[in-house]
Amino acid sequence: MNGLPHYLSAAALWLGLLARAPDLLRHRHDPYLRSICAVLGLAGLCFVLGAPPTVGTVNRLSGVPNLAAPLTYAAITGYSAASQVLIVHWRGGPRVRRTARRWILAYTLLLLGIAAMFVLGDAPVERRTDLDTYYANTPYVREMILLYLLGHLAAAGVTAVSALRWAREVRGRLRTGLVTLGLGALCGTVYSLARLSAVAARWTGHDWSTLVTETSPVAAGLGALLTVVGVLVPLAGPRLTEWLRTRRTYARLEPLERELDGVLTRHALRLPPPRWARPATRLVWRRTSIHNALTHLDAYVDRALYDVTLRAALRRTGDPERAAATAWATAIAAAVRREAHAGPDGHDAGGPGESDWFLERATDPAALVRIADALAGEPLVRAAVAEAEAGPEAAPVAAEGRSTA
DSSP, rough: OOOOHHHHHHHHHHHHHHHHHHHHHHHTTTTHHHHHHHHHHHHHHHHHSSSSSHHHHHHHHOOOOOHHHHHHHHHHHHHHHHHHHHHHHOOOOHHHHHHHHHHHHHHHHHHHHHHHHHHSSSSOOSSOOHHHHTTSSSSHHHHHHHHHHHHHHHHHHHHHHHHHHHHHOOHHHHHHHHHHHHHHHHHHHHHHHHHHHHHHHTTTTTOHHHIIIIIHHHHHHHHHHHHHHHHHHHHHHHHHHHHHHHHHHHHHHHHHHHHHHHHHHTTTTOOOOOOOOOOOHHHHHHHHHHHHHHHGGGGGOOOOHHHHHHHHHHHEEEEEEEEHHHHHHHHHHHHHHHHOOOOOOSSOTTOOTTHHHHHHHHHHHHHHHHHHHHHHHOHHHHHHHHHTTOOOTTHHHHHHHHHHO
């Protein structure tokens, strides 16, 4: 019998556990994080132990028919306890530790009851997928089945109600995570109710074993997926947002780096590009390259051109930040061409700019992005750059003419 769906569900849960592991290592005494990791770890263990191939392997190696059943039920009971403890820490309050200990004690007693019922019962025929219905009328084994199903139903129900109720009081990613987690818990209640219904049907002489072999595994698998998503959304959401923001910033800086490419290449100012690096690392590399080029261009920036273009752009846009970005983009583009035409002594006929004045104002990360945007789409910059091609001294005069137009 194929256990692939079980193993895939376990893999999803344990991937979620792996994602939270760094936080747990940094804050190992945080009971909330420990509860989340326990929920994910035990839920994955439930799927692994409940997979038909695992059931057969455990029974064969132990020599005890159906030993895998109480082990699986024990994992489910542990998962239920962890879920309840997680809800307790979510709710908070002055008696969190006492309430958590009570839940742990209750499920410990439930776990002992499951073990005792299995020892007292008699289940000689191995059943890998339908043990619940096959032994529904067997003394002690029947009670073992009821104990784990009722314990799981209680945990799933409380988790669903608590998560969905709290979701109405919050917003953003936390609300999304809570709703998703609540839906995953509802799938857990479907799992328990389906199996309880099949067991009750057996007591009345009916055979609803498909609820155990087909319906409940689907509900459990969907519940596992939703649980992982619900736990990870509050964590992964900010990281995904930061990842997207970093990639967007990296892409927006490309026009500025392209404008400075000649300076970077001629003077070997660009470090080797990082390969297989995170977006944050690539962004640092691009910013470093830009800063290196701007540092070299500092002596070639024409402050008069900056002032003229700033006045013209401010009259045109009415936006000080956009006007400053336009002026810097024009001054940088002209400085690149002035540096390219510089004589052997390092300066051209246009005269040097003012050291430090340029770098202190143009290298702020947010300012660099606005300058790159201006280079990419500002008509005033494109016109000034085109006129700068005619000669280093033409751009200031042209920009002044535009400012008075």
